[in-house]
Amino acid sequence: MGPFFPAICVVLLALNAAVWLASVGPEDYPAADEAERTANNDIIFDDYRGKGCVDDSGFVYKLGERFFPGHSNCPCVCTEDGPVCDQPECPKIHPKCTKVEHNGCCPECKEVKNFCEYKGKTYKILEEFKPSPCEWCRCEPNNEVHCVVADCAVPECVNPVYEPEQCCPICKSGPNCFAGTTIIPAGIEVKVDDCTICRCHSGDWWKPAQCLRRECLNGQTSS
Numbered sequence: 001m002g003p004f005f006p007a008i009c010v011v012l013l014a015l016n017a018a019v020w021l022a023s024v025g026p027e028d029y030p031a032a033d034e035a036e037r038t039a040n041n042d043i044i045f046d047d048y049r050g051k052g053c054v055d056d057s058g059f060v061y062k063l064g065e066r067f068f069p070g071h072s073n074c075p076c077v078c079t080e081d082g083p084v085c086d087q088p089e090c091p092k093i094h095p096k097c098t099k100v101e102h103n104g105c106c107p108e109c110k111e112v113k114n115f116c117e118y119k120g121k122t123y124k125i126l127e128e129f130k131p132s133p134c135e136w137c138r139c140e141p142n143n144e145v146h147c148v149v150a151d152c153a154v155p156e157c158v159n160p161v162y163e164p165e166q167c168c169p170i171c172k173s174g175p176n177c178f179a180g181t182t183i184i185p186a187g188i189e190v191k192v193d194d195c196t197i198c199r200c201h202s203g204d205w206w207k208p209a210q211c212l213r214r215e216c217l218n219g220q221t222s223s
Contacts, residue, residue, distance in 0.1 A: 053078035074105035096143050118145040134167035156205050158183060176200065179209035 076085035090106035099111035116139035137147040152168035160169035175186035177200035184190040186200035198211040
């Protein structure tokens with residue numbers, strides 16, 4: 001057969017192997033192909049679109065079923081387009097609310113402050129109090145403190161005094177005025193020295209007293 005026979009056999013075997021590999025398709029290895037896709041995707045999830053809804057914990061709900069997703073306290077309805085959740089317009093929380101609960105779809109105030117705070121102290125609603133001798137205050141229903149400051153009349157003397165627990169100054173010695181540097185009572189003539197008699201202005205205590213020079217004891221006179 002000559003030396004060319006082995007070479008011809010090798011060529012024929014190589015051609016047969018190439019033809020066989022070309023005829024093999026992906027459908028001939030279904031198990032291997034599925035294993036490769038699984039390895040590439042790690043985990044294959046079921047597709048529930050148009051069939052149901054899945055919450056955060058993986059629980060599946062049927063179309064039309066109401067449920068509460070883990071991130072919200074408002075109910076949702078499972079639809080073909082996915083969960084449709086209520087988004088109500090919640091009422092505003094009272095600014096004086098001291099206890100708020102979030103158990104429902106909207107936060108709810110469970111306790112409103114029923115007292116007033118004023119200068120570090122607390123007072124009941126409608127309670128009246130005097131933080132100082134000149135102030136009269138009341139705790140209003142809106143938790144605010146309203147105060148009235150006394151309007152003191154002008155004392156009719158030049159030496160008024162303030163008594164403890166009293167708001168307005170008082171004239172312990174009655175109405176008076178200045179005669180020079182001397183304080184004299186109002187309503188009468190007062191001899192301030194041997195030659196001078198003074199009297200306070202009627203109603204005008206803040207004005208200096210009216211004084212007249214009279215005959216002096218030593219016989220000298222002046223006016």
